[in-house]
Amino acid sequence: MKRGGNNVASQDHPLGYLLRQLELYCDLPPEDRQLVLELPHRLRRLDAASYLVREGDKPTNCMVLASGYAFRQKVTGKGSRQILAVCIPGDAVDLQNMFLDVSDHSVQLLTQARVADVPREALQKLVLSRPAIGTAIIQLTLVEASILREWVVNVGRRDARERIAHILCEFAVRLESRGLTGDQGFELPMTQEQLADATGLTSVHVNRVLKGLEADGLISRKRRHIHYDNWRALQDAGDFSRRYLHISDHDTLAQSY
Amino acid sequence: MKRGGNNVASQDHPLGYLLRQLELYCDLPPEDRQLVLELPHRLRRLDAASYLVREGDKPTNCMVLASGYAFRQKVTGKGSRQILAVCIPGDAVDLQNMFLDVSDHSVQLLTQARVADVPREALQKLVLSRPAIGTAIIQLTLVEASILREWVVNVGRRDARERIAHILCEFAVRLESRGLTGDQGFELPMTQEQLADATGLTSVHVNRVLKGLEADGLISRKRRHIHYDNWRALQDAGDFSRRYLHISDHDTLAQSY
DNA sequence: CGTTTAATTGAAAGCAGTCAAACTATGTGG
């Protein structure tokens, strides 16, 4: 059940990760794979904290993260920020904007990144004319929605410890599914304040919870690196089940811990 | 800029509301309109509290609410419930399941309802073969995702009063956009406990907040009926802006209050 | 009408927030 054949492209081609992500959910015929890789695009290198999209924008491109991390966010009237999603390499940053005219949230880089700008129309056309690509993009969109639902649950019905443990598990599995993790751990590209904005907490409390998880032997930390000392217990602490990520088992090794 | 021509169908045909909803975001050519209305479907009448979908199901139909209300929900390991969305008449209940094989959440009826079951494949085929319909369905999906993002903000970064005011505003505008509201108010088809599960609060506190909003002259209530006494103030109290609903202004009258 | 479900109210407890300060790491320029 390997998805071989395009792994080479993943590493070099700016859209390789995108292709790989599309094929996570359904196989593409060879000619569709070609069409994806041949999408017109312009590659930019951007600094950390750059905005890719601002709420209210009328975007003309669909951006793909060739490398680096980003997050979606919204700011309330009182000025507090809520992070809505974390984008990892290969993510198409604004499928949203491909079919809606005004962006309803902002996207900001977490790290320095390479971003491929694909003209909106080119991707649109592919989605509407190639059933396999259309299916794959729709599935991507639906999985993003599923993750959003889980975030609503996380923020609405879990306590601080559960929220943090849950989001750590989510990262672990998502990164793993794209081969971006190290040995039983990963580089968390966020400050504790950003983690707080993603979980509806304050940075002070995130700090306390992280120390608690560490004290209980679930994780250990060095700088921004998270190591799971007890993956099973971390999942339990976070009420985490991978089902909502819709990643088939053979796409990741995480369950072997 | 009227979307006339299919208003008659909306009232009678089980899929009329769906068609109307599709056309909210982009116009369909007449033959596509025909194809939507000619979708094979079976109509069922179900009691309140019936499940339309259960988490883990592998559904074969896409259900459309011809009448009645429903909500999406997930239950945590500790047994608390989070409501993720409220479906109103005309909503396609599981676009999710149309392109994903396993449902990641449950859908339960709020009221007695008429539900049209459309075979998954029939709708899929239409989406992938008719660009206008594909575009409309994708837009619908994206708007749902946008609403989810706003819910994350609501639950993550707003206090109890703001959350309740916000969700009331959202109902008002969504119902209005489908012509389901009365005079400066609407029938809220939820108990206070369900409202609590939608906002990440407890029913006790929802009650206190509702009474607070009433005491401050923002709303008045009779049974489940909500009347906005001061629409402007209610929006302010809820930090509400309709942008995330992606409803064009001429599709609703709400802003005239 | 009795029974069940939902709404309401009060008192007490607790989780997380706020405020403030100290500490650490990283980076810069002299």
Place this chain on the structure above:
DNA sequence: CCACATAGTTTGACTGCTTTCAATTAAACG
């Protein structure tokens, strides 16, 4: 190479919004 600046982490004390628990009232239902 060190002093200084900046950004992020850590810690403590106190406050407060919401929850919890419990009891009462009101509405819906057979």
